[in-house]
Amino acid sequence: MDTGPALVSILRQGSYLIASIHTALDDSQMIRFQEDLIEQIGQRRSRGVIIDVAALDVLDSFGSKTLRNIGEMARLRGATTVIVGIQPDVAFAMVSLGMGTGSLYTALDLEEGLEYLDRNVRKDPGAVGTTSSSLS
Amino acid sequence: MDEDSRIDSQTEADGVTNEHHREDELLPQLVAHLREHRSKLREEWAHRIQDAHLLHAMTPQEMAVETKSVYDNYVEVLETGSVEALQDYARDLSERIIPRGVETQEVVGIVLLLRDVLARSLFEKYQRDFALLNRVLDAYEPAANRIANTVAVSFVDERERVIRQQQDAIRELSTPVLPVRERLLVLPIIGVLDSERARQLTEQLLAGIRTHRAKVVVMDITGAPDVDQTVANHLVQTVDASRLMGASVIITGLSPKIAQTLVTIGVDLSKMNTIGDLQGGLEEAERLLGYTVSRQDGSAR
Amino acid sequence: MVQRFVHSRVANEAVADDIVQETLVRMLVAVERVEPGILEPYAIVTARNLVASMWREQERHRRNQHRIVDLRGPDSPDESLLEQEDRGAVAEALGRLSERDRRTLVAHEVSGQDTQSLAEELGVTAGAVAAQLNRSRARLRVEYLLALEPGGSVTDRCRPVLFAMSSGDRRRQREVDAARHLLECALCEKLSQPLLARGQRSDDQVRIRIHADADIVLARQSAREVAARLEFPRTDLTVIATAVSEIARNIVRFTEGGEVVVELLEEPRRGVRIVARDTGPGIPDVEAALVDGYSTYHGLGLGLPGARRLMDEFAVVSEVGRGTTVTMTKWRQEG
Numbered sequence: 111m112d113t114g115p116a117l118v119s120i121l122r123q124g125s126y127l128i129a130s131i132h133t134a135l136d137d138s139q140m141i142r143f144q145e146d147l148i149e150q151i152g153q154r155r156s157r158g159v160i161i162d163v164a165a166l167d168v169l170d171s172f173g174s175k176t177l178r179n180i181g182e183m184a185r186l187r188g189a190t191t192v193i194v195g196i197q198p199d200v201a202f203a204m205v206s207l208g209m210g211t212g213s214l215y216t217a218l219d220l221e222e223g224l225e226y227l228d229r230n231v232r233k234d235p236g237a238v239g240t241t242s243s244s245l246s
Numbered sequence: 247m248d249e250d251s252r253i254d255s256q257t258e259a260d261g262v263t264n265e266h267h268r269e270d271e272l273l274p275q276l277v278a279h280l281r282e283h284r285s286k287l288r289e290e291w292a293h294r295i296q297d298a299h300l301l302h303a304m305t306p307q308e309m310a311v312e313t314k315s316v317y318d319n320y321v322e323v324l325e326t327g328s329v330e331a332l333q334d335y336a337r338d339l340s341e342r343i344i345p346r347g348v349e350t351q352e353v354v355g356i357v358l359l360l361r362d363v364l365a366r367s368l369f370e371k372y373q374r375d376f377a378l379l380n381r382v383l384d385a386y387e388p389a390a391n392r393i394a395n396t397v398a399v400s401f402v403d404e405r406e407r408v409i410r411q412q413q414d415a416i417r418e419l420s421t422p423v424l425p426v427r428e429r430l431l432v433l434p435i436i437g438v439l440d441s442e443r444a445r446q447l448t449e450q451l452l453a454g455i456r457t458h459r460a461k462v463v464v465m466d467i468t469g470a471p472d473v474d475q476t477v478a479n480h481l482v483q484t485v486d487a488s489r490l491m492g493a494s495v496i497i498t499g500l501s502p503k504i505a506q507t508l509v510t511i512g513v514d515l516s517k518m519n520t521i522g523d524l525q526g527g528l529e530e531a532e533r534l535l536g537y538t539v540s541r542q543d544g545s546a547r
Numbered sequence: 548m549v550q551r552f553v554h555s556r557v558a559n560e561a562v563a564d565d566i567v568q569e570t571l572v573r574m575l576v577a578v579e580r581v582e583p584g585i586l587e588p589y590a591i592v593t594a595r596n597l598v599a600s601m602w603r604e605q606e607r608h609r610r611n612q613h614r615i616v617d618l619r620g621p622d623s624p625d626e627s628l629l630e631q632e633d634r635g636a637v638a639e640a641l642g643r644l645s646e647r648d649r650r651t652l653v654a655h656e657v658s659g660q661d662t663q664s665l666a667e668e669l670g671v672t673a674g675a676v677a678a679q680l681n682r683s684r685a686r687l688r689v690e691y692l693l694a695l696e697p698g699g700s701v702t703d704r705c706r707p708v709l710f711a712m713s714s715g716d717r718r719r720q721r722e723v724d725a726a727r728h729l730l731e732c733a734l735c736e737k738l739s740q741p742l743l744a745r746g747q748r749s750d751d752q753v754r755i756r757i758h759a760d761a762d763i764v765l766a767r768q769s770a771r772e773v774a775a776r777l778e779f780p781r782t783d784l785t786v787i788a789t790a791v792s793e794i795a796r797n798i799v800r801f802t803e804g805g806e807v808v809v810e811l812l813e814e815p816r817r818g819v820r821i822v823a824r825d826t827g828p829g830i831p832d833v834e835a836a837l838v839d840g841y842s843t844y845h846g847l848g849l850g851l852p853g854a855r856r857l858m859d860e861f862a863v864v865s866e867v868g869r870g871t872t873v874t875m876t877k878w879r880q881e882g
Contacts, residue, residue, distance in 0.1 A: 134764050134768065136759075136760035136761045136763060136764045137760040137763065137799075139760075167768075167771070167785060167788065168788045168789050168792055169789075170767075170792040170796070171793060171850065172792075172796060196490045196491055197456075198449070198487075198491065198782070199449075199452075199781045199782040199784070199786075200785055201452060201487040201488075201490040201491050202448060202449070202483070202487050202785070202786070203782070203785045203788075203789040204487070205483040205487045205490070206483060206856055206857050207789055207790075207853040207854075207857055208839060208852070208853050208856060209853075216490050216491065217492040218455070218459055218461075218491055218492040218493070222459075222461075222492055327703050327707075328707070329707065329722070329723070388703070389703075392704070395724065396722060399721065399722055399724070400722065403721065403722075442880060445880075449780070
């Protein structure tokens, strides 16, 4: 809960969590965001998580790795994660750097992300790990 | 002419202490001489240009106008030592004649001809006094060479600018991102891909994905004769970056040679969605777009 | 010796801030108090004082001096000689301007007449007056520097080249082939340094201390802002910011601290150069550190090799126990 509302917001919508990063985060803020989000996934028994990074002007190796970690941890807690809103120039810089998002899903924007979750998140808790069609 | 004789006699009388007056006094004399004989020298020059078959893209009237301007600018530079006005003129002239196919060597050629015509005239005038002639030429030559250099550089700069403009225009044309139907972009790559063009292509595609909210991109490289390692890497990065924006890329028209290049540099083709031809690619795209619907049904069950 | 002293001052900072113009501005402030007849001597004294004050200020703030300069203190016994020289230099420089240029410059800088009313008087546009003022200032700088080098052998190429440097006009610099002339002419090479230094101050260079996480963000944002002045395409700005983020993180992770310097380049091409320095433990095997996957913390090992992929030029110099300097450059794609 350290992460103030000015930096990120985590909203609940049904069984999904929608986390929006509103501004550039430094590494420790990024870690706090990760901890907050994972905690809330557990508390709210969320089935899907959307992380909106449209406001980020850079996703460097640490940022990308943190997003990937969140995806992995969320999966272990039974939730599917979709990253949305990666800007064209950020996407280009990420691949030039040598980064992908690994097994994370990416979608154009919030709307696409929600559509993806609706399609792919099963209603019963037993079927959560099935969402992987690697994007790396 | 009075001045001439004054200088002459001074030279004979006092050649050494006169040294430091050299540029101060000789150049104005040169300039006066070149102004006085302007029309004769200019005509001589125009003849030489014709004899050398330079600037045949221009009409005689244009030639007359331009040679007058060049001549006057030339003399002015000799007089003032400042090349600014000449630069502006040379740039302006270049802008007018470049579209008509005038080549660099023609421009350099005419300026060198003028230099020689004027040098010859100075030679005639001062040949009586070899020492004085030497000093006149010492004053004239560096200035004349600087003028030739200025004109050539202005022309080449202008030419490069025009070429860059044209390249940009061609690039814009040759990497169109076509929205074929909702959520589907086709990117036909035609012609040689250098790394600069590949970079622009990526930028255009990524921007296009966002603008058109594309989910599938068919990149058809049938029209690309060859790709080197740099460009191949770039293609792979483009595919990855598209994925980060939520779009899948299907590559079609991959020649065996390019496939070979990709494999050689360690691209895992199994991770790339490649289809033989554009038609097949479009079908696959439709399937992917439709597939998401049927999969939704499937997973809901 | 006086000559050398003066030059060291000037090369260091003095002309960097356009002393002469500064003088005129101060005269503007003082014009009420000064009798018309003594305006010129007043200007000269002001210029001299300005040299001295800026000199001291610069020495205080002197950081990362790349050039080796003669840093003798301003209390040198040569002071009075210096004073005379400055007087002469400013007067001579002003005298070298055309009547019209000098009149316009003084009317604008000293009497405070705006360009619009000057334009009406001269029967030209305000833009033309502004351009004329800029040319006059550039010329004044050149003449001031030349006047401080009375022994220098000035050829007919020197003034156009110095003027092109002074006005910061790159096209003109190319046209007079300034780069070549600077190689050939020792005098211009020397004088062009303060002229160049002028353009590279503050705006074109940003320095960020790197100690904590937040500095990484600051560094990459600063790099983006500085590079944006060269109108890099947006993609390149992000690429540069990402590379800066990576190397700044290395400093935070592995060292006590360091700095990132972002500077714009004009030569040989337009571009942005980033220098990251630290006084950390150094990298024992730079070659290995440039290979993907090399990592001594729980990152991805993409720091150095990733940044290298993002930039056009990349160099690492590291000394174990002393620290590491990473220098990387992105060129602006022209056209």
